[in-house]
Amino acid sequence: MPPPPRRATIRDVAREAGVSRGTVSRVLNGERYVSDQAREAIERAMKVVGYVPNTAARNLALRRSRAVGFVVHEPHALFLEDPNIGAILLGANTVLSEADHQMVTIVVDSDRDNERVARYLGGGFVDGAVMVSARQRDPMLQALQAMSLPTALVGRPPAGVEVPWVGIDNRGAARAVTEQLVRSGRERVGIIAVGLDRDSGADRLQGFRDALGPSFDEGLVVERPLYEYAAGRDAMQELLVREPALDGVFATSDAVAAGALEALLAAGRSVPGDVSLVGFDDSTWARRCQPALTTVRQPARELGERAAALVLDLLAGKDVTADPAGTLLPTDVVVRDSS
C-alpha cells in the first residue's frame, strides 16, 4: 500500500522557519533559551505547513490518551431504533467532555468486530471504557477485564463479573407497570418478553411474575430476541391466538408495544377498551401512539452520565468499589391512555 498523504513534520517546520529541528523541539516542549524572533518564526511556520503536534505520541509517553471508549454491543439495526442508547451516549459524552476527555463511540456487531475492537481498546488509544448492553458471557467484557482497562457498565454485569456499574431496577419497574394492569381489573394478562439473554429482559419478566402472583400463566409469555416493532406485532398475533380473551399486555419496550398496538387494532380489539397495553422506555413511540402508551420512564441520560463519572473516578485512582458494586437509578411509571 502506498503511503498516505504526508502529515507535516518538525522537519518541515524547521525548514520553513529557517531554524534547526532542535530549536523547533525546544519551542514545542516549552523550553527556555529560544529567542522571541525564532519562536515567532516557528509559530508562523507551523501555521504555513499545517503542523499539528502529535498528541498521541506525547500521551503515549504519559500512558494517557485522554480518550474514553463508549462501546455499544448491539445488532446494527437496533442501534438505529433503540431510544435509550442515544440518550446514554449523550449523557456520557457531556460528562467526559466537561472533564476534557474525548469520547469515541465504537459499535460492536460481529465476531470480527469483537477481535478488532479488543485490539483497539487494549492498544493504548483509550484510557477507559463505558460499555452498554453487555450480555451473559460477553466476549468483549471478558476482553476488557483481561486487559485491566478501567471500565464501567450501563446495566448489571453478568454473574461473577466484578465491575462497577449503574442501571435501573428493571424488576421493580416491570412489577410497577404491570400492577397498573392488575389494578384496573385486568385478569388475562400476557407479556411480550424480549432479550432474555440480558439482565434487563430477564428482570422485566421476573417483575411481571411478581405483579401477577398466582394468576401468572406461563402460556401467556411470548418471547422474542430483539426489541423491534415487527417483533411486537408478530408476538401480539401469537398471544391473541393463544388466548382470545386476553385483556392486558405488558410489551417490554415501547417499540414492541407500538407493534403490538398495530396487531391489536388490526384484530378488531380496542385499546384500552378490550385490551390494556403498557410499554417500557417512554420513548417517542409512547407519545406518538394512538392511544399514547402507559410506560416506564428510565433516566437514560443520567445512566450515561453516571457511568462516565465512574470511569473518570477509576482513572483518578479513586476507590469506587461498593457493596453492591452497582447503583440503581429510580424509574417512574407514566400513565397515559393505553391502560
Next chain:
Amino acid sequence: MPPPPRRATIRDVAREAGVSRGTVSRVLNGERYVSDQAREAIERAMKVVGYVPNTAARNLALRRSRAVGFVVHEPHALFLEDPNIGAILLGANTVLSEADHQMVTIVVDSDRDNERVARYLGGGFVDGAVMVSARQRDPMLQALQAMSLPTALVGRPPAGVEVPWVGIDNRGAARAVTEQLVRSGRERVGIIAVGLDRDSGADRLQGFRDALGPSFDEGLVVERPLYEYAAGRDAMQELLVREPALDGVFATSDAVAAGALEALLAAGRSVPGDVSLVGFDDSTWARRCQPALTTVRQPARELGERAAALVLDLLAGKDVTADPAGTLLPTDVVVRDSS
C-alpha cells in the same frame, strides 16, 4: 491526579516468565534465536499478567492508527432523532470494518467540543475521517483541512472547500416530490424549509421553487432551524394562519411532516382530502404516520459506505479527485397515502 490502574508491561511478562526483557521483546517482534521453551513461557506469562501489546505505540512508528473518525456535527437532540445518521454510520462502519479499520464516532456539539475534537483528530489517533452535516464556514471542516487529514464528506462541502464527497441531489429530489403535489392539482402549496445554513436545506427549497415555477409564493415559505417534530407542528400552524386555503405542503423531513400532520388534523383539515402532505427521508415516521407519508427515500447506508471507501482510497494514496469532486447518489419518490 494519582496514576490509573497500571497496565501490564513487558517487565511484568519477563518477571513472570523468568526471562530477560530483551527476550520478551524479541518474541514480540517475531525475531528468531529464541528457544521454543522460552517462547512458550513468555506466551503463557502474557496471558497470566494480562499483557496486551501497545498497538498505539507500534502504529505510531508507522504513522498509522488503523482508525478512522466518524465525525457527526449535530446538536445532540437531533443526533437522537435523525433517521439518516444512524444508517450512514452503519454503512461507514461496515466498509471500514471489512478493511480492518476501527471506526470511532465522535459527536461535535459545542464550541468546546470543536477544539478538543480537532486536537484529537490531529493528534495521531486516527488516520482519516468521514464527516457528516458540515455547515457553511464549519470550524471543524477548516481544522480538518488545515491538518491535511484524509477526509471525505457526506453532503456537498461549502463553496470553495475542496474535499471529496458523496451526497444526494437534494434539489432534484425536492423538485420531484413537489411535482407530486402539483400533478394532483394542488394550487396553494407551502413549504416548511429547514436548515438553510446547509446545502441540503437550501437545495430542497430551491427544488421546491423549481417545481412550482411562477406559482411559487415567498409568503408560503416558513423557515425553521432544525429538523424536529415540534418545529413541523409549529410551522404548520403558522402556514395555516398565513394561508387558510393552503392545499399542499412539502415538509422537508418526515419528522417535520409528522409534526405538520398533527397540526393539520388538530386544525380540522383532512389529509390528503383538504391538504396533501409530502415529506423527505423515508424514515419510520413516514411509515407509521396515519396516513402514511409520500416521501423521498435517500440511500443513507450507501452514503456512509461510499464516504468510507473514499477515505480508504485516500489512505491508499489513490487519486480520488474528479470533476466534479463529488458523487450524487440517486433517490426515489415513494408515493403513499398522504398525497
